[in-house]
Amino acid sequence: MTQIHYQIDEHEQSIEVNPQGEFLRFTVGEQTYQVKPIKITENSAAFIVNGRYVKAHFSKNQGTGSRQIWLDGHTWTVASVDPRKRRQQHSPSTETGALTASMPGQIRAVLVEVGELVTKGTPLILMEAMKMEMRLTAPHDGVIAAINCAVGDVVERGELLVVMDGS
């Protein structure tokens, strides 16, 4: 018997599998499914579930444990979760006032200076990607403690751009 816990968007569900002759018996909660895999490739799975033919596509699991799965016209993000590891995990610490890029792009303008006092909503950084301009604004009143980027930098989603003090 093998059991894996998965996270699908915000939900969690565990699934069990047992061999059953030429089939695999999967159990999800109260439901059991008799599955016969037909063709499994790096990016797709064709299988029969309780007599029904199913074809799914999926993207790579890049070692983050998460992948996208397409089924019947809809796409979900599914991640395998190790419940033991999760209990030991601290919630990711966020440095107070750490402002990160919400999308990848190029820095077009840095509108503030270190030490400057800003109010909530003040634009701090202008970024551009795919011909769209986006702005990073102050989430609360405070002082600019550090600026971690410069005009012309190409940044990834999640990269630290500005650190603010105060709240």
Add this chain to the structure above:
Amino acid sequence: MFKKILIANRGEIAVRIIRACREMGIATVAVYSEADASAPHVWLANEAELISPAPESESYLRIDSIIDVATRLGCDAIHPGYGFLSENADFAEAVIRAGITLIGPSAETIRQMGSKTAARAIMQAAGVPVVPGYQEGGSDAALTAAASSVGFPLLVKAAAGGGGKGMRVVRDPTELPDAIQSARNEARSSFGDETLFLERLIEQPRHIEFQIVGDQQGSIVHLFERECSIQRRHQKIIEESPSPLLVANPDLRKRMGEAALKAAAATNYVNAGTVEFLADDAGNFYFLEMNTRLQVEHPVTEMVTGVDLVKLQLQIAAGEPLPFRQADLSQRGHAIECRIYAEDPASNFSPATGRIDVWEEPSGPGIRIDSGISAGDEISIHYDPMLAKLIVLGDNRTDAIDKMKTALNETVLLGTLRNNISYLRDVIEHPDFRVGKTTTNFIELHLSDWKPSQPDYPDELLITAMLADEADHANPGLNNMADAHIDDPFSPWRQSDGFRVGV
């Protein structure tokens, strides 16, 4: 006919043009930036050259580099596609000076139609209805004085503008001074030209454009209309032909078609172009602008008329006369196009770059997909986020909508990027879209609060996840996360008695 053509573009339109050339036995040259080194257009062309690398976003704008490649490789024509240099009169002139044919209208036409105010003036003189407006430019005072004769509500627009930039809506005269200031600032920074003009705001119009094409012998025809009212922030996302309004009102089509021909004649138009109008349900229509290039949405016209517009462009540029007269052309069936973008509708449509792991295109009778992507591609921040266009041709509009829904449901795009496929599906399923009540504020009216609505996941999803993890496990080195869980010596994955996972 030309022997070798350089395509000064990228993505799906470069692929489209290369295909037409291949069908005609014309050799092709692609140019690319470093970000596009493995893009489909590079590999489809007979020859390809890297254009100077940085900055990436300007690679396809480098006039000198492009003409240099064309000259060295012996190209006798250049096709500029859409966007980039396609409406740059300086580029057109430079190409001609280099002794190369540009696939498109003359540099003069490009320059004339490139100025919104000049275009309006030419159309007015030709008897084409234009939106009431004031286009003498000038000072804030002059604009303010003219506003009352233009009428409210009105738009303050940048003369050199496009794409919705440098535009402000004014409903009340008191809002005018601020709107003028702010439009001037945006116009100056976006286009380097702060000249403004005023235009009456036509409320809830439909955006209906006519495809025109003229040969070098002076014959001009139109290939009917496309309706492009489904727009988000002035960016088209869904287009169709015929227009539901004109199907209900064939006399209006006749009048608009005649106006489009007048517009083309006024510029002695050669090659393919588009005359854009705004039309209201009362049967009024007004010239908006003329685009002196092939448009993104040209496939819907191709599907209903059966004419290959790119091949036609090449034939005209090579001096051949139009192979048909106006009376020979007709519309058959109904075509709809959906643009697939690398953007995250759940996150305010922010650009969603990343790697494409899986790309499966739908196919079947009446289904066409124009794409510039393939699995393994990295979609970067440097270019427009449009990945592909999905076009369907149905017997009628209802059939086309059903076909589009089916095709969207068969399109698989997976990886680290995000896309707008579920959004497109919700738009075409909207009851007002179904009955053809499409105006340019459709998205704002019906989908401004849109959130993705996923059905509950089926258990087959989890079964797939486990099978996928096993596929990785069977190929160690791809990923070692699955190992963490499969530590059971009795695991079915370990048994060798007939349970096979094949590739």
